[in-house]
Amino acid sequence: MVNRNKAISLFEGRAAILATMHGKEKVVAPIFKKQLGLDVRIPSNFDTDHFGTFTNEIRRVGTQLETAIEKSISACYKLNYTIGISSEGAFNPHPQVPFVILNREIVSFIDVVHDIQIFGEALTTSTNYNQKQIYDIDEAVAFCKTAKFPEHAVIIRSKHYELSLKGISDWDELERAYNRVYKIYGEVVIETDMRAMYNPLRMENIKAATENLVNKIFQLCPSCDFPGFDIVEKRRGLLCNHCELPTEGIKASIYQCQKCDWREERLFPNGKEKEDASNCYFCNP
Ligand SMILES: [Zn+2]
Ligand SMILES: [Zn+2]
Structure with missing residues (x-):
């Protein structure tokens, strides 16, 4: 049984800054308040876009985790807080499932007083992430019908990002935006707007990553x-249930x-003590 009070005593009554301009406090703040008594605030003006945007106007330089940590630290120092929280999302092809997009959200937590750095993460395939080059307004409408529009917003832009009209969330606005970009550039790309406040599915996953973070705290x-x-490490070598030789299965965390x-080995993290022979290199080469 964990001693929750010990963790709470480190954070209760303190204030943290959440480095966001995209409404993430809606899901993040209540979890910290309820679980740790920590007061999460947002900056009135903090440009997180220079750390990278989804629309590739500004490329992210570090890895997803590095960017999240850098954002938390930068918010702490610029805005004079001792606890910084930030989140960072990524959308990539699923490594095992073809044509499926995987959304990975990371929430990072820095406490400069106690020198603590912890992150939480959540993975989901439940996302509307998509983009398409279109040639008429009917295609824009068809795209929106598969993108959970208008609860989820879209972006209409020129092919090379000279003009991006973001946060579009009604049908009239969609048509106006399409006409405007088409008139100037003759080429239109439509894509889902992945900023948290415009994308309820992503917001849900940020919530899950925050819960994972608090569990780790x-x-x-x-x-x-x-x-x-x-x-910090997973050890393979779970024994085969038929030939008893080591397999690729995880034996310990x-x-x-x-x-x-302090290090500790915890055996059989996936709840099984033997690997099935179908996953054994010797029994099933
Ligand atoms: Zn075997
Ligand atoms: Zn220790």
Whole structure:
């Protein structure tokens, strides 16, 4: 049983800055308030877009996690807070399932007083992420009908991003935007607007990543009680249930404390002590 009070005592009554201009506080703030008594605030003016946007106008330089951490730190120092939170999303082809897009959301948490850095993540294929070059307004309408429009907004833009009309969420506006871009550029691209406040599906996944983060905060080091005791390595070698030879199956997770470096091996994290022979290289080559 985890000692939740120990984690709460580190954060209760403090204030954190959430580096967002995209309404993420709606799902993030209530979770921190309820679970940790932490007050999450948003900046009145903080440009997160220079860290990279989905529309490729500004490319992200670091990895997704690096960008999230950098945003949290930068918000802390610029806005004078000791706790910084930020989130970063990515949409990529699913590594195992063809033609399916995987949304990975990361929420990072930095406490400069206690020198804590923890992140949560959530993966889902439940996303409307899509884009298409179109040639008439009917195609725009057809695209929107598959994109959960108008609850989810779209962007109408020129092919090379000279003009991007974002946050479009009604049918008249769609037609006006299409005509405007078409008139100037003769080429139109329509895409889903993935900014959190324009995309309820993404907002749901940011909520799930925040819950994952708070769960990790409550994972305390068995040796020093520091929060964020987390998996740093997974060990393969689960034995085959037929030939007893080691397989690629995960045998153990290695946890490590970021404060005192205490390490712990936890066996059979996937709840099985033997690998099925169908996944064994020797039994089923
Ligand atoms: Zn420790
Ligand atoms: Zn085997």
